[in-house]
Structure formats: C-alpha cells, structure tokens
Amino acid sequence: MFHDISANMQEVMHALEEQTARDQPSLRSVDADVARVLSLLAMSAPPGKFLELGCSGGYSSLWLALAARVKGVTLTTVDLNEKKAALARQNIGRAGAADSVQVFHGDAFDFSTRFDEIAFCFSDIEPPELNAKVYESIVPRLVPGGWIVIDNVTSPRYQTVLLERAHADPRVDCVLLPFPKSDLICRKC
Numbered sequence: 001m002f003h004d005i006s007a008n009m010q011e012v013m014h015a016l017e018e019q020t021a022r023d024q025p026s027l028r029s030v031d032a033d034v035a036r037v038l039s040l041l042a043m044s045a046p047p048g049k050f051l052e053l054g055c056s057g058g059y060s061s062l063w064l065a066l067a068a069r070v071k072g073v074t075l076t077t078v079d080l081n082e083k084k085a086a087l088a089r090q091n092i093g094r095a096g097a098a099d100s101v102q103v104f105h106g107d108a109f110d111f112s113t114r115f116d117e118i119a120f121c122f123s124d125i126e127p128p129e130l131n132a133k134v135y136e137s138i139v140p141r142l143v144p145g146g147w148i149v150i151d152n153v154t155s156p157r158y159q160t161v162l163l164e165r166a167h168a169d170p171r172v173d174c175v176l177l178p179f180p181k182s183d184l185i186c187r188k189c
Contacts (some may be wrong), residue, residue, distance in 0.1 A: 048119025058088030
C-alpha cells in the first residue's frame with residue numbers, strides 16, 4: 001500500500017507536511033508515523049464504514065484514503081472549521097483521492113451518530129477534551145474488531161477521564177501510544 005502511493009498524492013502529502021511544520025498551530029496535522037499507523041489499522045479493520053472526525057487540511061485523510069481504496073470503502077471526513085474542510089477537499093482532489101473520500105463541513109458529534117457498523121474511526125477534534133463524548137458515541141457503533149483512534153490524548157492536557165473510561169471499558173481492548181501527543185487506540189471486542 002505504501003509502495004503504491006501515486007506521485008500526485010506524495011506531492012500533496014509532502015506539501016502538507018511542510019505546511020504543518022511551518023504552521024502547526026493552525027493546521028494541526030498528525031505526523032507521518034501516526035498517519036502510517038492509522039492507515040495500517042484501517043487496513044486491518046473488518047468490513048464497515050470509515051469515519052474521520054476533524055480532517056484539518058486532509059493529511060490524515062489521504063493516508064486513510066489508501067486503506068479505504070484497497071478495502072473498497074469510502075472515508076467520510078468532517079471538520080467544524082469550514083476553511084479546513086475546504087482545504088481538505090482541495091488537497092484530496094489534487095492528490096487524486098476524491099473517489100475514496102467524502103469531505104463535509106459539519107459537527108463531529110452529529111456525524112458520530114449518523115453511522116452504524118463503523119469499522120474504523122479517527123477522532124482529532126478540538127478541543128481534545130471533547131473526545132470523551134466522541135468515544136461514548138462511537139464505541140457502541142463499532143463492529144466487532146472495529147477501531148477507534150483518538151489523537152491528542154495527553155497534550156495539550158492529559159485526558160484522565162477518557163483514559164480511565166477506556167481502560168475500564170469491557171467493550172474494548174486499548175493501548176495509549178506515546179506518539180507526539182499520544183493516541184488512544186481501542187479495538188472493539
């Protein structure tokens with residue numbers, strides 16, 4: 001999958017990496033290693049829907065599009081910030097991934113309740129503390145073996161309530177990976 005990334009997509013990914021390095025506070029994209037892990041987890045997901053809450057400029061969306069394309073599904077991604085949704089739509093189109101990704105401007109909480117049978121969900125919303133609400137909405141909608149990955153769990157603030165809830169939740173197995181801002185990765189039992 002990583003060896004077959006088109007030249008257009010590589011170019012857009014590289015441009016987004018440079019833009020994020022210059023302006024991380026406004027773009028707030030995951031780093032390349034986190035994006036690759038997301039893609040690998042999405043590839044291992046069972047049949048079902050792919051959802052991304054908080055697409056920023058579309059960087060993680062492009063990586064998830066790789067898995068979506070191979071699995072024959074469409075990634076639905078949404079951002080509350082209209083400019084970021086437009087930027088993501090533009091970047092996804094330039095990368096040639098529009099056939100695998102639908103970008104919406106809207107509320108993550110609304111979209112988290114629109115789908116059942118979710119196989120993979122990545123949540124990267126602002127402020128990160130709202131992810132506890134996303135977790136409670138998504139976990140019941142995950143198919144067995146489905147994944148939810150939540151970014152920024154320890155930065156800028158440590159999300160104790162969410163972490164304690166996930167670790168005690170018998171519906172999921174989870175791990176906190178110490179990526180730059182830590183990601184909570186849960187798989188539905």
